[in-house]
Amino acid sequence: MRMALTLTAVMTATSMLTAQAAQALDPKQTNAAAAPKTAVKVETIAKGLDHPWGLQFLPDGRLLVTERAGRMRIVAKDGKLSEPVAGIPKVVAQGQGGLLDVRLAPDFETSGIIYLSFTEPREGGKSSTSVATGKLVIEGASARLIDAKVVFRQALAVATGFHFGSRIVPNKDGSLYVTTGDRGSMRDEAQNPASHIGKVLRILPDGSPSPANPRLPGWAPEVWSMGHRNIQGATLTPDGALWTVEHGARGGDELNRPEKGKNYGWPIITYGRDYSGAKIGEGQSKAGLEQPIYYWDPSIAVSGLAYYTGGLFPSWNGNFIVGGLAGAHLSRLVVENGKVVAEEKLLTGRGERIRDVRQGPDGAVWLLVDDNDGKILRLSPG
Ligand SMILES: [Ca+2]
Numbered sequence: 001m002r003m004a005l006t007l008t009a010v011m012t013a014t015s016m017l018t019a020q021a022a023q024a025l026d027p028k029q030t031n032a033a034a035a036p037k038t039a040v041k042v043e044t045i046a047k048g049l050d051h052p053w054g055l056q057f058l059p060d061g062r063l064l065v066t067e068r069a070g071r072m073r074i075v076a077k078d079g080k081l082s083e084p085v086a087g088i089p090k091v092v093a094q095g096q097g098g099l100l101d102v103r104l105a106p107d108f109e110t111s112g113i114i115y116l117s118f119t120e121p122r123e124g125g126k127s128s129t130s131v132a133t134g135k136l137v138i139e140g141a142s143a144r145l146i147d148a149k150v151v152f153r154q155a156l157a158v159a160t161g162f163h164f165g166s167r168i169v170p171n172k173d174g175s176l177y178v179t180t181g182d183r184g185s186m187r188d189e190a191q192n193p194a195s196h197i198g199k200v201l202r203i204l205p206d207g208s209p210s211p212a213n214p215r216l217p218g219w220a221p222e223v224w225s226m227g228h229r230n231i232q233g234a235t236l237t238p239d240g241a242l243w244t245v246e247h248g249a250r251g252g253d254e255l256n257r258p259e260k261g262k263n264y265g266w267p268i269i270t271y272g273r274d275y276s277g278a279k280i281g282e283g284q285s286k287a288g289l290e291q292p293i294y295y296w297d298p299s300i301a302v303s304g305l306a307y308y309t310g311g312l313f314p315s316w317n318g319n320f321i322v323g324g325l326a327g328a329h330l331s332r333l334v335v336e337n338g339k340v341v342a343e344e345k346l347l348t349g350r351g352e353r354i355r356d357v358r359q360g361p362d363g364a365v366w367l368l369v370d371d372n373d374g375k376i377l378r379l380s381p382g
Contacts, residue, residue, distance in 0.1 A: 095161020
């Protein structure tokens with residue numbers, strides 16, 4: 001009798017766990033309550049950039065900025081753009097592809113090493129999300145990249161111009177998170193743990209897999225988490241956790257906290273619908289697949305993610321700041337106990353596509369506007 005009871009208890013507990021895992025998100029985790037409005041001052045620091053994609057502060061307060069066509073420039077404090085940095089790897093600048101993110105190595109001040117993500121030309125007209133490293137030699141107002149080499153290439157090159165992912169996030173241990181997308185035509189590969197399509201990857205600076213990866217049976221050694229559609233924003237929080245924003249289909253953009261060895265569902269579960277209106281996959285939840293922290297319906301086409309700790313906007317400390325491309329605004333998310341409790345929409349009505357979001361050393365929020373006359377904006381209290 002006692003054994004029967006115990007067994008029943010175990011079975012009940014198991015089915016409750018399964019039910020919990022399969023549960024859809026709290027309906028409050030989209031269109032959260034409006035956060036108090038912030039008065040902001042918007043300054044245009046630089047313009048004339050051709051579809052800028054990645055923004056990175058240098059230790060001296062100047063900026064590196066990539067342009068999708070394959071150029072990188074230094075931006076002086078007065079906004080003056082340098083000539084393109086020489087020595088950048090050849091990119092395929094088609095569709096959403098080209099020269100994408102740029103980040104500094106943790107020891108940049110002594111090593112000069114930077115990381116670039118880009119769309120690399122591969123055999124047969126195909127391309128891949130790839131990562132290169134090189135040493136940035138700065139000479140006055142200009143710079144060149146030397147010893148550039150491609151250290152990582154996404155396995156499975158594809159002939160589309162879509163969904164390259166491509167954010168790079170350096171960790172304190174020297175490893176790099178690299179995000180990829182499903183390339184538009186390869187959504188089922190996001191569920192194949194052996195491929196690099198639709199994943200968060202964690203690699204060492206030489207391109208080899210990080211020893212921290214899950215290395216589950218059948219998983220490529222570089223894969224950290226799977227089931228992602230197109231992650232175009234990623235950042236660490238002070239506790240060392242990775243947070244990402246991911247383009248969904250219509251009504252399915254997501255904020256996630258991708259954990260080691262977990263599956264984030266695309267394209268089996270999603271809150272989005274196909275642009276034709278057709279349902280995607282099996283629904284919004286399924287046992288064994290992770291829920292996002294938050295989703296946007298309607299989608300804003302998320303790109304660029306920062307975790308604010310700057311102090312210049314004291315009420316923003318601990319918030320996420322998310323860029324919207326099609327949504328043409330900036331979304332500020334107030335997170336408490338792992339849930340979004342309020343959202344503020346900033347810069348609405350300007351019609352500007354926000355591509356990257358970074359906190360500056362001055363505590364201001366710095367943005368890239370995606371356009372053929374792209375800009376760098378600085379937000380401070382208004
Ligand atoms: Ca998901």
